[in-house]
Amino acid sequence: MQKVKETQGSGELYGVMSLLLLTLIISVLLFLNIEKVKSIDLHSADIKVIDDSSVLGASIAKVVKTNQGLEFSCQLKKSHLDQPYCQLIINVQDLSKQAPFTGLDLSSYEKIGLWIQHNHPTQPGTRIELRNFNADYSLNAEEKSLKYNSLEYLEAYVSNPVWLTLNDFYIPQWWHNSHNLALTHGGTDFANIYSIVIAPSTTVAAGNYKITLERIEFKGKYVSSTTLISILIAIWSLALGYLIHRASRPKERAAEVSAQPAPAIAFGAQTDALTGALNRIGLRKCFDQLAPTDLQNLSIIFFNLDDFSDLYPKYGQQMVDKLLQQFVKQINSSCRSSDTIARWNSEEFLLVCPDTSLAQAMAVADKIRASILATAWPNDIQLSCSSGVAQMHDEDLNDLIARANKALYKAKNTGSNRTAAA
Numbered sequence: 001m002q003k004v005k006e007t008q009g010s011g012e013l014y015g016v017m018s019l020l021l022l023t024l025i026i027s028v029l030l031f032l033n034i035e036k037v038k039s040i041d042l043h044s045a046d047i048k049v050i051d052d053s054s055v056l057g058a059s060i061a062k063v064v065k066t067n068q069g070l071e072f073s074c075q076l077k078k079s080h081l082d083q084p085y086c087q088l089i090i091n092v093q094d095l096s097k098q099a100p101f102t103g104l105d106l107s108s109y110e111k112i113g114l115w116i117q118h119n120h121p122t123q124p125g126t127r128i129e130l131r132n133f134n135a136d137y138s139l140n141a142e143e144k145s146l147k148y149n150s151l152e153y154l155e156a157y158v159s160n161p162v163w164l165t166l167n168d169f170y171i172p173q174w175w176h177n178s179h180n181l182a183l184t185h186g187g188t189d190f191a192n193i194y195s196i197v198i199a200p201s202t203t204v205a206a207g208n209y210k211i212t213l214e215r216i217e218f219k220g221k222y223v224s225s226t227t228l229i230s231i232l233i234a235i236w237s238l239a240l241g242y243l244i245h246r247a248s249r250p251k252e253r254a255a256e257v258s259a260q261p262a263p264a265i266a267f268g269a270q271t272d273a274l275t276g277a278l279n280r281i282g283l284r285k286c287f288d289q290l291a292p293t294d295l296q297n298l299s300i301i302f303f304n305l306d307d308f309s310d311l312y313p314k315y316g317q318q319m320v321d322k323l324l325q326q327f328v329k330q331i332n333s334s335c336r337s338s339d340t341i342a343r344w345n346s347e348e349f350l351l352v353c354p355d356t357s358l359a360q361a362m363a364v365a366d367k368i369r370a371s372i373l374a375t376a377w378p379n380d381i382q383l384s385c386s387s388g389v390a391q392m393h394d395e396d397l398n399d400l401i402a403r404a405n406k407a408l409y410k411a412k413n414t415g416s417n418r419t420a421a422a
Contacts, residue, residue: 019239026232030225038109040196040216042070046091052084061086069115069214072198076206083202088213090196093133096140103133106166106190109220115161116198119210125201126211127152130169132189137179148175149188152201154313161215166190167273170345173405180398183287187280203309274321275328277349278342286340286352287397294354298392299361300400301351302408303331303368306384306416308347315381322378327385334371335364348408350401358391358421365389365419373417386411390422 047070051061058077063070074086093103118124131146132138138145149169153162169188176186196216200209270282278286290298305311305327311320331341331351340352351368353361365387372385388407392400403422411420 015239015242019235022235023232026228029223030228034222035219036109036222038104038106038218040090040092040218042090042213042216046094048089048091049087050089051086052079052081055081057081057084059084059086061088063088066212069212072211072213074200074209074211076200076204076209078206084206085199085202086209087197087199088211090198090216091194092196093194103192103194106130106193106218106220108224109166109190109218110224111163111165111219113161113163113215113217113219114198114213115215117160117212117214119212120207124204124209125152125154127197127199127201128164129195129197129199130166130190130193131195131197133192133194134185134189137181137185144178146194147185147189148172149190152203154201161217163219168346173345176405177402180402183280183284183398183401272343275325275343277328278340280342280344283342283350283352286342290354295392297355297357298400299353299356299358300390300392300404301353301361301365301368302344302388302404303327303349303351303365303385304347304387304408304412306386306412315379319378323381323383326375326377327372327383330371330375331368334368339364344405348405350404356391358389361389361391362419362421369417369419384417386416387419388422389419 043065047063047065049061049063049072051057051059051074053059056079058079060075060077061073063072065071070088070090072086072088076084076086078084112128112130114128116126118126128151130149131143132149133146137147148171149166150172151164151169153164166188171186171188179185198211198213270278270285272279305323311323315323328341328343328349331349335341335351336353338354342350342352344350351364353364356364369385369387372383375383377383386408388404388409388411390400390404390407395403407420407422410422411418414420
């Protein structure tokens with residue numbers, strides 16, 4: 001018996017030493033913040049430009065490879081098109097010769113760096129797209145079937161090089177409308193990137209623009225901080241579980257230990273880091289938990305701050321983040337306890353209203369609009385919002401969401417501080 005106790009004591013000592021050593025290693029890795037880097041070779045890449053002349057527009061685009069990088073010229077001209085355009089396309093894979101997973105896998109990277117210079121005095125907005133191929137929604141040799149992971153920014157508020165977080169990228173609404181994959185493939189996808197696109201923002205005025213793109217880099221961590229922290233939580237949870245197991249009856253304590261850490265990790269992966277609202281993964285979980293009776297009388301409300309695109313140039317990224325956080329808090333304080341808020345994209349939020357008729361959902365939307373208008377915002381900023389409402393009919397959730405989103409755009413097209421029903 002004495003030998004058994006000695007052996008058990010030695011094993012526990014080694015376990016404690018191993019736990020402390022693992023904790024030290026993980027802490028050092030978190031402190032060092034070791035990054036991996038992937039660079040795009042602009043000199044050997046397949047480069048091309050497109051402009052709206054292919055659809056009888058008047059814009060002209062061209063690109064020249066120089067020792068400084070790619071000199072991309074774009075002469076935007078007004079025509080019959082609502083939005084004239086020019087695009088610089090850097091192909092990392094030939095779309096016509098597609099084979100599974102032959103593009104760039106950027107899913108483990110966190111940010112993209114652009115060494116980019118503008119000759120325009122007002123430093124216009126720039127749009128970047130990382131276009132992904134996935135056999136579930138893409139077709140060979142069809143550029144528009146790629147998923148357009150997009151982001152627009154203003155050079156006036158960033159330095160050169162500019163580092164953009166991949167988590168801030170979003171999917172344009174036109175892509176959702178044309179593919180109807182909001183729930184199955186609604187989020188961004190960086191696992192198989194085929195092309196990188198640089199273009200003037202969709203909001204810039206007609207004129208001559210010249211961009212010199214010197215370098216593109218992607219940065220990420222070999223092991224993410226979230227993974228390291230999760231491992232640390234897991235091993236300490238196991239140690240705690242062992243101690244509790246020794247001090248009490250195994251059946252009662254084992255269930256408690258296994259149940260404690262899981263909810264926090266799972267919930268954290270389902271929420272938007274900035275606002276605390278559900279993300280699309282959390283939204284899908286929310287729908288999965290609805291009872292069939294809830295779906296029979298389910299309503300959806302889309303919300304969007306009016307003139308949202310004007311907030312960035314006026315107040316900057318930090319202030320806009322604060323406004324979005326307060327916007328979600330105000331919706332949560334004004335809606336009912338049974339309602340659930342989710343962030344649909346960078347500027348649109350979706351409120352799930354179970355067991356709610358269209359008339360009741362309209363009343364909820366109007367109440368929230370009134371509270372937004374009456375709220376005291378930072379720096380005495382005056383804000384209002386518009387909303388679109390739809391009630392579930394004989395349709396799936398994708399169609400319901402699409403109808404509510406169209407109702408939102410209907411409201412915004414008729415002015416600010418409006419509610420429209422689908």
